Amino acid sequence: MSTRTVVTEVETFPLEAHLPDGGYGASKVRLPVRVATLVKVTTSDGAVGWGESFGPPRLIAPFLADQAQALVGQPADIREDRILDRLSLGYHLTAGGPHVAAASGIDIALWDAQARAFGVPVAHLLGGRLHDRVDAYASSGYVTATRDPGEFRDTMASHAAEGFTAVKIKIGLTPDEDRQRTAAARAAMGEDGLVIVDYNANCTVATVRRSLARIRDLDPYWVEEPLPPEDSAGWRELRDVHLPLSGGEALYTRYGFRDPIAEHRFDIVQPDLAKCGGFTEAQAIRQLAAAFNLRLSPHCWGTGVAQAATLQLLSATPRAPFGMAGGEPLIFEFDRGDNPLREGVLATPLTPENGTVAIPDGPGIGVTVDEEWVRAHRLEDHSVLVRAR
Structure with a gap:
């Protein structure tokens, strides 16, 4: 009998880069910084997937922490049910906002990990x-x-x-x-x-x-x-x-x-x-x-x-x-x-x-994350690390 692959670890890398000359943006707002949060998911079969959540890292971090806790130990191939169930149970939060941005980074990482395990591009x-x-x-x-x-x-x-x-x-x-x-x-x-x-x-x-x-x-x-x-x-x-x-x-x-x-x-x-x-x-x-x-x-x-x-x-x-x-x-x-x-x-x-x-043709999303660089540049106080017990 085969053993189902589960998520064993979730780690996040909140990133922030200050821009010169007051930054840039649109007619609506000018931004002084560029931001993102990378999400790294590791599975029980050794696959590693990477994703990205849009939005200010300090705002996204609590949602990533909550969702990482719920994800570790769960089957790595369940994605649609994970998102829809969270939206259904948390309907008071609405179907938009930072909690969905957090879920987005995790979802991308799960697809990346599974495609890498299969040795094929996500496409x-x-x-x-x-x-x-x-x-x-x-x-x-x-x-x-x-x-x-x-x-x-x-x-x-x-x-x-x-x-x-x-x-x-x-x-x-x-x-x-x-x-x-x-x-x-x-x-x-x-x-x-x-x-x-x-x-x-x-x-x-x-x-x-x-x-x-x-x-x-x-x-x-x-x-x-x-x-x-x-x-x-x-x-x-x-x-x-x-x-x-x-x-x-x-x-x-x-x-x-x-x-x-x-x-x-x-x-x-x-x-x-x-x-x-x-x-x-x-x-x-x-x-x-x-x-x-x-x-x-x-x-x-x-x-x-x-x-x-x-x-x-x-x-x-x-x-x-x-x-x-x-x-x-x-x-x-x-x-x-x-x-x-x-x-x-x-x-x-x-x-x-x-x-x-x-379009990159390697496994997963087809690119290699420079983990040394992202570790050196992340906002440590807003990082998340959850491992299976």
């Missing part, structure tokens, strides 16, 4: 590896303390020099600044390049209409988070702008995505694996999007671990609803903002190549 467990490489856009154009137009133009030029033909920029400032920034991005990407504009929910219906009126002729590829996710009436009103709308980075689990997808508030659905519920919920969200004939383009704004996990999801994403010709490509969000954590956590960081990125 094989998600339905099969369909893509070896995907297009990528430079996620950039951040709002800085100076809001200097010259610096912004230089940043756009640097992405074009890297080989990117697609870029996402932050707008939602003033109509004049939105026009100026979008025009600079269009000039750098060229007539055939892609320019995505991201409002980070810093608008009302009226202000986003006014901004879009100033940039429509610059052909934004999609309009990201024009409104807060809870403004369901506003999203419905914006359907008449006749531009592709995207959203989802601030939503959690299949329950948070259900109504926006069913109501077609978005054209492009953007779950973030490090907060939506990991691979388990991202897979459910991806299938919901497919059922309602919507595109998937995951949000990704974390370390190399989150990047690698997101690429595994994209690798297993079918081209449907498109066929052999036409349609739109799968596209990966490649953050280009200053973030020492992004490259620091990996032995070999992921890199863009002429506007594309190769």
